[in-house]
Amino acid sequence: MPKTDYLDDPSAPRPNSLVVGVTAFVQDDAGRVLLIERADNGQWALPGGGQEVGESTPAAAVRETLEETGIGIEITGLVGIYSYPGHVIAYDDGEVRQEFSICFRARQVGGSATTSDESTQVHWLEPAAIEGLAMHPRMRVRIEDGLRGDPQPYLG
Structure with missing residues (x-):
């Protein structure tokens, strides 16, 4: 479903x-972070959804x-709860969501990196390599x- 992200946009x-x-x-x-390149917008993100x-x-x-x-995980903790009212996502069907996302800390327990209908790339990346990636600013905050x-x- 096509969508438009708004961040601190009065319109x-x-x-x-x-x-x-x-x-x-x-x-x-080794401290590398599991990231996907999203199929819907080409931006990098932590894996997740609804x-x-x-x-x-x-x-x-x-x-x-x-x-x-393709990676099996076990939840080990909580990174944060992200509910910033200034981040709004508008969908073509008329739904307009306020951001609400819970980011869990996890570790791999199985599987191997494989793409899906929702990911065009799946990589374990060194933290220094993440800085230059195309990514929504609110996703960058979670990372x-x-x-x-x-x-x-x-909590915010």
């Missing part, structure tokens, strides 16, 4: 929806990561928070 449409989104911040033993009715939020992160990357490794999750 953004007013949100009419709030959907639980999840992402997984996964690092390997929680489905009947599943827990952590289970959604595990499912989405496996679907998008920076994950790399910092604060014991207290981001």
Whole structure:
């Protein structure tokens, strides 16, 4: 479904929806971060997506990561909760969402990097290599928070 992201844009449409989104911040033993290049917009991101009715939020992160990357994960903690009202996503069908995403910290427990209908590339990347990638600014915040490794999750 085509969408338009607005960030701190006074001309953004007013949100009419709030959907639980999840992402997984996964690092390997060498400190590399699991990222995908999204098929829908060509930008790099942590694996993730929407929680489905009947599943827990952590289970959604595990499912989405496996679907998008081929990597099985285990949730180990919480990076943060991201609900910034200045980030609005408008869909062509008239839905306009306010950002709401829970980013989990996780570790790999199986699988191997494989693309999907939602990812054109799947890579484990050194943190220094992430800086120059095309990425939504709000996704970059999640990655920076994950790399910092604060014991207290981001709440905002």
